[in-house]
Structures are given as structure tokens and as C-alpha cells.
Amino acid sequence: MSATIMDGREVSRHLRPELERYAQELKERCDRAPALAAILIGDDPASRQYVRNKRRFAEELGFESRMVTMTAEEVSTQRLLEEIGRINADRGVAGILLQLPIPEKVDRFRLFDAIDPAKDVDAVGAVNVSDFYRAQLGRFIPCTPRGVLTLLNYYGVPVEGARVAVIGRSDIAGKPMALILGGRRCNATVTWCHRLTRDLAAVCRESDIVVSCAGAESEAPFLITADMIRPGACVIDVGFRRVGPGKFAGDVDFDGVKEVAGWLTLNPGGTGPMTVLALMQNMIDAARYELGLERAAYSFDFAMISKP
Numbered sequence: 001m002s003a004t005i006m007d008g009r010e011v012s013r014h015l016r017p018e019l020e021r022y023a024q025e026l027k028e029r030c031d032r033a034p035a036l037a038a039i040l041i042g043d044d045p046a047s048r049q050y051v052r053n054k055r056r057f058a059e060e061l062g063f064e065s066r067m068v069t070m071t072a073e074e075v076s077t078q079r080l081l082e083e084i085g086r087i088n089a090d091r092g093v094a095g096i097l098l099q100l101p102i103p104e105k106v107d108r109f110r111l112f113d114a115i116d117p118a119k120d121v122d123a124v125g126a127v128n129v130s131d132f133y134r135a136q137l138g139r140f141i142p143c144t145p146r147g148v149l150t151l152l153n154y155y156g157v158p159v160e161g162a163r164v165a166v167i168g169r170s171d172i173a174g175k176p177m178a179l180i181l182g183g184r185r186c187n188a189t190v191t192w193c194h195r196l197t198r199d200l201a202a203v204c205r206e207s208d209i210v211v212s213c214a215g216a217e218s219e220a221p222f223l224i225t226a227d228m229i230r231p232g233a234c235v236i237d238v239g240f241r242r243v244g245p246g247k248f249a250g251d252v253d254f255d256g257v258k259e260v261a262g263w264l265t266l267n268p269g270g271t272g273p274m275t276v277l278a279l280m281q282n283m284i285d286a287a288r289y290e291l292g293l294e295r296a297a298y299s300f301d302f303a304m305i306s307k308p
Contacts, residue, residue, distance in 0.1 A: 003257070003264040004155060006236075008147070008273035011154045015277060015298055022284045022296045023061040034094035034287040035064035036121075036279075037087045039080070041106075042072040046240050046248065047099050053276050054097065061280060064092070077107045081114050088116040094286045095121035097279070100172065118289065121282040124171060133179065139289065140282045141303055142176040147274025148211065148236055149180065149302035157209065157234045157263055164188045165203050167195075167223070167251070168213025173238055177211055185302075195223065204228040212251035215239035222249075226256035234263040238271045 027033055036058045040051050055065040068083055080098075087093055096119045102108055112120075117127035123140040131138030152159055164181050168174030169192070182190035191203050195214055204210050205228060212224050215238070229235060239251030250267035258264050265271055281303075285295050295303065 002259060003235075003261040005258070006151055006155050006263055006265040006270055008151060008266070008270045008277075011151055011300065012273045012277045014154070015150075015300065018296075018298045019061060019277075019280055019284065022288075023063065026284065026287045026291075027062055029291055030287070032092060033062050033064050034283065035066055035090075035092050036095045036097065036283055037066040037068065037090075037093045038097045038099060039068045039070075039083065040099045041070050041075050041080075041102050044101060045242055047101065050272070050276070051097075051099050053272070054279055057276050057280055058283065063094075063283065066093070072103045075103060075106060077105075077110060080106060080111050084111060084114045088114075088119065093119060094290065095119055095279075095283045097122055098124070119286060121279060121286055122172060123176075123282075129171075132176065137185075137303060140285065141278070142172050143278040143282060144173045144213070144238060144271065144275045145177045145180050146278035146281065146302060147276075148177065148238065148271055149186070150278070150298075150300055151236070151265070151271065151274050152209075152234070153302055154300040155263055159209070160187045162188045162208040163206060164190045164209040164211065165193055165207040166190055166211045166213065167193045167197075167200070168211075168215070168238070169194050170213060173213040177213060177238075180302075181209075181211075201228040205230050207233060209234045209236070211236040211238065213238040214251050215241055222253040223251040224257065225253045226260045229257055229260045231260055232262035233260075235261045235265070236271065237265050237267040240267070240272065 038051050058065045087096055096115050112124040113126045115125050117125055120128045123132055123142045128140055166178040178190050178192040181188045214223050235257055237250035237252040242248055
């Protein structure tokens with residue numbers, strides 16, 4: 001067996017014309033192109049790469065792209081609150097992105113909650129988190145889960161009734177991922193795990209779908225290896241870590257797992273492009289909401305074609 005490789009770049013190319021149509025509609029309705037404002041702290045290489053990709057995609061769609069950078073040494077909660085307040089007041093900005101990770105000395109939840117809910121395109125503030133957890137969609141869908149679910153949809157992976165292991169508990173990936181998959185829109189049975197879960201291998205071997213969002217070092221080179229995967233299962237690798245100068249890896253041993261799994265994401269090139277795509281979808285929605293329009297509808301998009 002050799003897995004079907006899930007290529008986020010392919011899905012992004014497929015959906016791009018639809019995003020371009022919605023972006024063009026916004027430009028025709030608005031006096032100026034909506035802007036995405038990104039705040040980046042420190043020099044984490046993965047974060048810088050993600051921000052570059054997000055800004056480039058935004059600009060290619062005709063959106064403005066603004067960047068605020070700070071060093072980890074100079075940053076403080078108060079300074080960031082002031083910067084977020086300034087961006088909130090800028091009517092030209094449709095979406096605000098506070099790129100993670102951020103230094104531990106900064107109160108990230110105060111910062112999340114300070115972002116105007118109408119511009120919170122990462123869905124991290126208290127208002128949008130509450131809406132999302134109650135309705136499972138809310139105003140904005142967290143970008144990584146939205147991208148992963150669109151990827152599953154595009155490749156026809158059966159989700160309803162499936163047993164799923166979600167590994168990771170971050171506010172932007174693991175938590176919302178487990179909630180959506182286990183909720184009424186997907187109807188999977190989810191085991192929510194983390195790196196300290198006892199006998200993680202046994203949990204994974206029982207699962208039809210494994211979504212690994214750990215992105216952290218383990219004692220072994222990879223957190224997820226071929227012996228942990230049920231033959232024919234779907235494996236989604238959200239993890240992203242630096243393993244050397246200019247080299248990155250995920251949580252999953254790609255070469256080993258591809259000989260066992262039924263579906264397997266590239267990494268890089270799998271969930272990363274989907275996260276960027278989902279951010280652009282949320283950006284378009286933010287601008288549409290401001291005009292009194294409904295959420296945009298895309299083919300192979302979880303938000304629109306999953307069950308109500």
C-alpha cells in the first residue's frame with residue numbers, strides 16, 4: 001500500500017479562482033482594498049515563513065498587507081495592546097493577525113481579547129471563541145482546523161462515524177480541531193491526546209484518522225511512526241518544527257507512514273498552505289460581514305457544505 005498524498009498546494013490552486021472572484025467583488029463594492037495587518041514578534045523561522053506566505057497571498061488577491069515587527073526583548077503586553085488598539089481604529093484594516101508563538105512574558109489572552117472581534121480573523125479572542133464553541137462555526141472558523149477539514153473534504157476522506165485521534169491542545173489547532181470533528185457537523189468519535197498521553201501508539205492504532213498538532217520535540221525523531229498507524233488510515237501532519245539550518249519537519253515520519261496509511265499530508269506543503277488559504281477565506285468573510293453580506297461559499301469548503 002502507498003498512501004494518497006494530500007497536497008495542500010493542489011487544493012489551494014483549486015480554490016484560488018473562487019477566492020479571486022470574491023476578492024474582485026469586494027474591490028468593486030469598496031472604496032479601497034481591505035488590509036491584513038500582521039504582528040510578528042521575534043525571529044522564529046517558521047513564524048516568519050508563515051507570515052511571508054500569508055502576506056504574499058493577500059497581496060496576490062489584491063488586499064493590502066501591513067506588517068508590525070518587534071523583537072522579543074523590546075515587546076511588552078502594554079506596548080502590544082497599544083499597537084492593537086491603533087490597528088483596531090484603522091477602518092482600512094479588515095483583519096488582524098497576531099502570529100504565534102509569542103514570548104511567555106506577554107499576556108497572550110489579554111492581547112487576543114483586545115483584537116476587535118470583527119477583525120479577529122484567527123478566531124482567538126473571547127467573543128469569537130465563545131461564538132465558535134457554542135455554534136461550531138461562529139463569525140470566523142480557526143484557520144488551521146478550517147484548512148484541515150477542507151483538505152479532508154477535497155480528498156474524500158470519510159469522517160462521519162470515524163474514530164479520530166487529535167494530538168495537541170493549542171488554542172488555534174488542537175482544541176478547535178477536536179471540537180469540530182466530534183461535533184454535529186462531522187459526527188466523528190474523537191480521542192483528544194497530547195505528548196503525555198499514556199500509550200499514544202495504541203490510541204493511534206485504533207483510529208481511522210490521526211491529526212497530529214503537537215509540533216514539539218519528542219524523544220524519538222518523530223512523534224508519529226508507521227507502527228502507530230492502522231493500515232488505510234488518514235494521517236494529517238500539522239506539526240512544524242525546525243530541525244536544522246533551513247530545514248523543517250513535522251510530527252510524522254512521512255517515508256515510513258506513507259507505506260501504511262491510506263491518505264497522508266505532505267509536510268511542508270500539506271496543512272500549511274491550507275492554513276494560509278483559510279486565513280484568506282476569513283479575510284474575505286470579514287470584509288463581506290462589514291458590507292452586510294453572508295459568509296462566502298466555496299467548493300470543497302467545510303464551512304459551507306458540511307451538515308448544519
